[in-house]
Amino acid sequence: MKNTRRNFLKHVSATGAGLALGVQAQANAAEAKILESKIRVSAVDKVRIGLIGCGIIGHYDTDTALKVEGVELVAVCDLYTGRLERAKEKWGNAIFTTRDYRELLAKKDIDAVLICTPDHWHQKIAIDAMNAGKHVYCEKPMVQKIEEGYALIETQKRTKKVFQVGSQRASSVAIHEAKKVLDSGIIGELTYVEAFCDRTDSKGAWQYSIPTDASPQTIDFDAFLGKAPKVPFDATRFFRWRNYKDYGTGVGGDLFVHLLTGLHTMTNSIGPDKIFSLGEVNYWKDGRDAYDMLNALMSYPKTKDHPAFQFYTRVNLADGEGAGGFGIKLIGTDGVIDIGWNEFKVRTLKRNSAPGYGGYDSFDSFSAKQKEDFKKWYDDKYGKAATGVEMGKETAFMPPKGYDDRLDHMITFFNGIRTGSPILEDATFGLRTAGPSIACNISVEQKKQIGWDPVKMKII
């Protein structure tokens, strides 16, 4: 390929080159930069996986894992027989299926498991899996309760199994590129971050379809309940478990956790020290006890990696604006990085040293004589220096066509297994994002600010 300026811009990867281009790119904001992921499969020896929890994301995760060269699906576990039938329909009759995950873990021909169950099962299955010698890709949030995290971290350290939490933003090309932009200092000092994940329709609000054959015969409901309080068979609780605090973590653990994963990846942060949250069930009064609206404010103290900043985040599952979506804005003293899912924009601002006068200012209220004296004083002090602020043009960074951050995240996991390459979103990272997200629910329940020790990962 000829190294023309156009090609260079097209392929400007998340590099210093991208930033060196900053000034030039601002002069040509129409030209979006296409990002290029640096994540590559580093070895192709066979890795045999088992899926535990073959619901919505179990399919996404497994299909994505199977795109990684050398990965084979051996077994599937689920509590609803319809999902085991679907697994055989889709991945072939040869796969082993079971309703008891312990049978899957006992299989010697499985190297790694994907844990895609509801949140209240993550910790127990992850610990059992590592103790059984399996590497673990565990969906977010890593734990349902903060205190569950310590045993999980301990098990990972003791067994030395590869463990990765499944918030794919930790491997997203956009997040890694945005980190470089932030590190370059182009937006000045980070002072404030705001993030949201809003939804509008019933599926977005977790009213998922319930199959007509759901019954105590087709579903092992007792196994589903696990450590949760015993209740009679209830298909709604089984298929829409997110809406109940007994099984899920609410929008905090479910969705804030993605926002915090992106934030911590970009800033190298270990977390906030103060968390305050407001939550309620506003609209989806369908029997749920998990909030459909949650707002949280957190303070991130200064560390060696970032200045002190405030973080505001929100989930509204009944967003009447209809826009929905997902976003995180890093606002610095000299600009903003505005991130969607896998794309972002950078805008800078220059604050000139001369303040200017007039307009919405006290100048007009001065007497005629004072106006004359003031003008003379101003001209002596600032001369013809530029005044006020100047906005830089916007630079857009777009993912390559068809880009899938989940695939990059899977490749990171399998590279870790095959070559021992580092896992950023390990169990400690996972508790540092799940902990503050879950603490939002605690703040709502206790109607007070929660103190969080980001080093020890404990409520204080």
Ligand SMILES: NC(=O)c1ccc[n+]([C@@H]2O[C@H](COP(=O)([O-])OP(=O)(O)OC[C@H]3O[C@@H](n4cnc5c(N)ncnc54)[C@H](O)[C@@H]3O)[C@@H](O)[C@H]2O)c1
């Ligand atoms: N990373 C992401 O983008 C992403 C997206 C959606 C969901 N998730 C996470 O994935 C997890 C699953 O979410 P989902 O939407 O797929 O839920 P789901 O209800 O569609 O699927 C969960 C499946 O787990 C099975 N299950 C429950 N308990 C089990 C047990 N003890 N043993 C074996 N199987 C069990 C259920 O039968 C069900 O089929 C959640 O923790 C969620 O937060 C992650």
